[in-house]
Amino acid sequence: MRITDLLKKDTIIIELSSSSKAEVIDELVSKLDEAGRLQDREQYKQAILTRESQSTTGIGEGIAIPHAKTAAVKTPAIAFGRSTIGIDYEALDGQPSHLFFMIAASEGANNAHLETLSSLSSLLMDVGFREKLMKVQTPDELIQLINEKERESEVEEAPIEKKEGQKKVLAVTACPTGIAHTYMAADALKAKAKEMNIDFKVETNGSTGVKNALTQEDIDEAVAIIVAADKQVEMARFNGKKVIQVPVAQGIRIPEELLTKAVNQDAPIYHAEQTTKQKAEGGEKSGFYKHLMNGVSNMLPFVVGGGLLIAISFIFGINASDPTDPSYNPIAGALMTIGSANAFQLMIPVLAGFIAMSIADRPGLAPGMIGGLMETTGGAGFLGGLIAGFLAGYVVLLVKKVVSGLPSSFEGLKPVLIYPFFGILITGAVMYVLVGPLKFVMDGLTAWLEGLGTGNLIVLGLILGGMMSIDMGGPINKAAFTFGIAMIDAGNYAPHAAIMAGGMTPPLGLALATTLFKNKFTKQEREAGKTAYFMGASFITEGAIPFAAADPGRVIPSAVIGSAITGALTMLFGIGLPAPHGGIFVIPFVTGSWMLYVLAIIIGTIVTALLVGFLKKPIK
Numbered sequence: 001m002r003i004t005d006l007l008k009k010d011t012i013i014i015e016l017s018s019s020s021k022a023e024v025i026d027e028l029v030s031k032l033d034e035a036g037r038l039q040d041r042e043q044y045k046q047a048i049l050t051r052e053s054q055s056t057t058g059i060g061e062g063i064a065i066p067h068a069k070t071a072a073v074k075t076p077a078i079a080f081g082r083s084t085i086g087i088d089y090e091a092l093d094g095q096p097s098h099l100f101f102m103i104a105a106s107e108g109a110n111n112a113h114l115e116t117l118s119s120l121s122s123l124l125m126d127v128g129f130r131e132k133l134m135k136v137q138t139p140d141e142l143i144q145l146i147n148e149k150e151r152e153s154e155v156e157e158a159p160i161e162k163k164e165g166q167k168k169v170l171a172v173t174a175c176p177t178g179i180a181h182t183y184m185a186a187d188a189l190k191a192k193a194k195e196m197n198i199d200f201k202v203e204t205n206g207s208t209g210v211k212n213a214l215t216q217e218d219i220d221e222a223v224a225i226i227v228a229a230d231k232q233v234e235m236a237r238f239n240g241k242k243v244i245q246v247p248v249a250q251g252i253r254i255p256e257e258l259l260t261k262a263v264n265q266d267a268p269i270y271h272a273e274q275t276t277k278q279k280a281e282g283g284e285k286s287g288f289y290k291h292l293m294n295g296v297s298n299m300l301p302f303v304v305g306g307g308l309l310i311a312i313s314f315i316f317g318i319n320a321s322d323p324t325d326p327s328y329n330p331i332a333g334a335l336m337t338i339g340s341a342n343a344f345q346l347m348i349p350v351l352a353g354f355i356a357m358s359i360a361d362r363p364g365l366a367p368g369m370i371g372g373l374m375e376t377t378g379g380a381g382f383l384g385g386l387i388a389g390f391l392a393g394y395v396v397l398l399v400k401k402v403v404s405g406l407p408s409s410f411e412g413l414k415p416v417l418i419y420p421f422f423g424i425l426i427t428g429a430v431m432y433v434l435v436g437p438l439k440f441v442m443d444g445l446t447a448w449l450e451g452l453g454t455g456n457l458i459v460l461g462l463i464l465g466g467m468m469s470i471d472m473g474g475p476i477n478k479a480a481f482t483f484g485i486a487m488i489d490a491g492n493y494a495p496h497a498a499i500m501a502g503g504m505t506p507p508l509g510l511a512l513a514t515t516l517f518k519n520k521f522t523k524q525e526r527e528a529g530k531t532a533y534f535m536g537a538s539f540i541t542e543g544a545i546p547f548a549a550a551d552p553g554r555v556i557p558s559a560v561i562g563s564a565i566t567g568a569l570t571m572l573f574g575i576g577l578p579a580p581h582g583g584i585f586v587i588p589f590v591t592g593s594w595m596l597y598v599l600a601i602i603i604g605t606i607v608t609a610l611l612v613g614f615l616k617k618p619i620k
Helices: 021-034 040-052 111-121 128-134 139-153 181-195 216-221 248-253 257-265 270-279 285-316 330-360 362-378 381-403 412-448 454-471 475-489 493-516 523-537 542-552 552-572 583-589 594-615
Strands: 059-061 067-069 075-086 098-103 170-172 198-204 210-212 220-230 243-246
Touching: 021 040, 021 075, 021 098, 040 067, 040 139, 040 210, 059 248, 098 594, 111 139, 111 220, 111 257, 128 139, 170 181, 170 216, 170 248, 170 257, 170 362, 170 493, 181 198, 181 220, 181 257, 216 220, 220 248, 243 248, 243 257, 270 542, 285 330, 285 381, 285 475, 330 362, 330 381, 330 475, 362 381, 362 412, 381 412, 381 475, 454 475, 454 493, 454 542, 454 552, 475 493, 493 523, 493 542, 493 552, 493 594, 523 583, 542 552, 583 594
Parallel strands: 067 098, 170 198, 170 220, 220 243
Antiparallel strands: 075 098, 198 210
């Protein structure tokens, strides 16, 4: 498949009318929507903005490649736009961007589509090609130029003749979506290596999987490895080698500098055990938080999917899934079985397994999952899963340290025999002893929450709602969210109702403030306010971060007060939420009155908006 199978005349804008980053995104999204390539314009735009919040796609050299892979795309496509005068797209080099390629990849896109989208980034590394793109006058000229360039690139290049004594350098590139930056970094490094006559090989961890994978022979021969990645890649294989670790953007921006360092072996030796241990022991400031979030993020699909199925089963009646109840409905029973007996049963093992994997790399996964499963079957719940995950991670680190002195002939046995056997044995033995006491603690916590009077529940709602707004997606927010999931697992749905409502309030409140008090926000903030409506409705608290970052002294207290009031009201109204995520889409599934739940959110939103409007000063 060729690039021009995805880039058509009806998705090309030869000269953009935009003058800002937000306008460029809106103009290109509109072009794709008008051409019939999108299922849901707003959902696709939100996916683009979410990707931009991770890191700018303005890669420098006058190029920007906004992209998203989402179900909102009907047909995979590319939109092109050019700005002759240039637009500030927050590019990595700080210079204006002129050429914009917006990539729309559908979740069901096959590898041919994704590889074609990825190959676009390779072509853009050619300076001469970019200069020609700046001169085209019509969509037909643009398509012809790209077709010609693709035909040139298909001609097989002669391999670099390896000279005696020549040093070999390897690289791995990866970015969160694996569509653009992964391949641009790979091509930039590859082109520069050819120019410097370096024996070079690069592995890409893209959306279509790992390509050109590095072999053990490659690693043994290399003098250094460059890892340009913004997501986790397999690092244990580089143990004992010189490794340069940088963000993927640096692979695009400074390939010569990275290759020079690699050839000169100007890099630290990577020690898998030491590096993992340093992270686990707090060598990184946020080590504990990162390990926890690795477990939570991998667990969420099980929680969300299972929770929604459980919530839907309640539509047939609160006891409709119980075969012994007169209201029994077989559909409700099936939904409850899938959601609770299956998805929720895997929730804690997955949480523990990925916490352990974050601490000890892949060898930690099996001991962590076994420990988590023991706690699930033993009734120790979420708390047991957390302890099992961290315990398994540190146990595997200990095992690695103990066997590190074994002869090199044992290296092959370590990952397949020594680590899993001793990791599972020690973790399982400890958790076998702990499961009883942990079950007692969890049962006590659940009983305490169920025994709270109305006044105490309101205070709890105040605290949980306020926690969701203090750092808007940070550790405090995630601590409250994690507590809510633990309570869902324990069968107490009230705390999470306060948590989700409190998390929806900040972006909704700020969005309303930009509508009511336009003179107190910049044009860019008012545009961001439109997006915040959708983010708040979807329970994405991070939608309020741009406002909080610009004016924390006024915005954060306003948001915390609004969220705390919302959380308290949900407790007062006796609302429960069996689904852990979903925003407005799961409101129909709350236990109690969904109208009162909406009222609580509206009240908190209005309070936040009025406080922000009162505290902020008009923009001159």
